[in-house]
Amino acid sequence: MEQDIQVKELVEVIAKALAEFPDEIQVKEIVGHQISVIELRAAKADLGKIIGKEGRNAHALRTILNAAATKLRKRAVLEILE
Numbered sequence: 001m002e003q004d005i006q007v008k009e010l011v012e013v014i015a016k017a018l019a020e021f022p023d024e025i026q027v028k029e030i031v032g033h034q035i036s037v038i039e040l041r042a043a044k045a046d047l048g049k050i051i052g053k054e055g056r057n058a059h060a061l062r063t064i065l066n067a068a069a070t071k072l073r074k075r076a077v078l079e080i081l082e
Contacts, residue, residue: 007068007076011038014061019046035075038065041082050080 008029016022024043029036042050051058062078069076 007036007065007072007074008038010068011040011061011065011078014064015040015042015050018049018057019043020049021046035077036069038076038078040078040080042080044082047080047082 008027012025012027015025015027019025019042021043024041024046026039026041028039028041030039040050049057050061052060058078058080065076065078
């Protein structure tokens with residue numbers, strides 16, 4: 001179970017680094033049988049920064065998440081919520 005927390009914390013640390021209001025970043029993990037869903041909530045002002053131009057930051061965040069999850073032999077999906 002400790003490995004699951006690491007993936008969630010990875011997303012949280014990166015999102016807080018991108019955000020102007022890091023205190024409003026909330027990351028929740030929903031663990032399923034074969035897949036984990038990471039829900040990322042941010043202040044409305046920060047959504048643009050987290051998603052990035054043409055979704056580049058969001059894509060990079062998902063790539064990092066998939067690499068970390070693959071190393072743990074899991075599947076993970078990132079959902080960015082308002």
